[in-house]
Amino acid sequence: MAIVVTTPTGHVGTRVVRLLLQAGVRPRVIVRDPARLDAATRALVDVRQGDLTDADFVRQATEGARTVFWVDPTPHTDPEPVEASRAVGAGYARAMRDNGIARAVLLSSIxxxxxxxxxHIDGLARIEEQLDDTGADVLHLRCGYFFTNLLFDLDDLARGVLTSTADPHAVMPWVDPRDIGDVVAARLLSDSWRGRVVQAVHGPEDLTYPRVTEILSGVLHYPVRLETRTDDDVRDALRAAGLPPGAVEGIVGMTAGSRDLVPEQTRDLTTTTPTTLGSWAYQYVRPKLLAAADEPTV
Incomplete structure (x- = not known):
């Protein structure tokens, strides 16, 4: 019976698909735009084109599946992100019940x-609850802060600045999405877990923002300094960019609501992944900034 992968072109999904193919599995992938899959991958997977927010499509696309990797596709810019995520979760839960899907792995968050x-993380909590209510075996991966979020800050990093509203002295787990993909693939291929399972997915170390700037300074060979912003600073910037109030609060709330958060699971062998921020930044951030610096000005 099929293994289904949603958002197969994302930072995590691309890694999951690659590992399943290397394991000899032909996964079924649900994708809005098949052109985003490279030609080699398209030839080896079962493609179902459609929208994950369409519950009828999701039910049809997962018929015959035994295991599904669920990802919430709701953008942070949605006018009502938590409600939109809840609606997505309702479609996922319906598909699991109607199709008798036995096992599911959800990309969740600390x-x-x-x-x-x-x-907006509250939306993932709603999806967790909806999948739990199906009675299937469900694994919630509570992931740390993605390294790839730094790619949204390239303009600031180019001028030696990293901005954040987080408590600069608080430590939190940062993680490479590729390593999350490794965990997802292993869990999709394993039949050893049962019931409701929660697994944290952390990187190799918890980091403060000053430590992040220190790492980036070493990788980029120029100093990167931290600029702290208030929640209201971020609200003003998001409003100026045209985001609706619900989206603004969904984005601000993710940091504001987790400032004093201690992850539910401690760091151990099963929750710790190997890729360091320094090695990831050298491979992905440094080349992008070097390429931008070489671009001719108009």
Whole structure:
């Protein structure tokens, strides 16, 4: 019976698909735009084209599946992100019940355990609850802060600045999405877990923002300094960019609601992944900034 992968072109999904193919599995992938899959991958997977927010499509696309990797596709810019995520989760839960899907792995986040008060992460909490209610075997991967979020800050990093509203002295787990993909693939291929399972996915070390700037300074060979912003600073910037109030609060709330968060699971062999921020930044951030610096000005 099929293994289904949603968002197969994302930072995590691409890695999951690659590992399943290398394991000899032909996964079924649900994708809005098949052109985003490279030609070699398209030839080896079962493609179902459609929208994950369409519950009828999701039910049809997962018929005959035994195991599904669920990802919430709701953008942070959605006018009502938590409600939109809840609607997605309802479609996922319906598909699991109607199609008798036995096992599911959900890409969740640290903070979802709080259930409320963590901005858009509350939407993942709703999806966790909806999948739990299906009675299937469900694994919630509570992931740390993605390294790839730094790619949204390239303009600031080019001028030696990293901005954040987080407590600069607080430590939190940062993680490479590729390493999350490794965990996802291993869990999709394993039949050894049962019931409701929660697994944290952390990087190799917890980091403060000053430590992040120190690492980036070493990688980029120029100093990177931290600029702290208030929640209201971020609200003003998001409003100026045209985001609706619900989206603004969903984004601000993710940081505001997790400032004092201690991850539910401690760091151990099963929750710790290997890729360091320094090695990832050298491979992905440094080349992009070097390429931008070489671009001719108009």
């Amino acid at each position: 903070g979802a355990e709080r259930r409320d008060g963590v901005g």
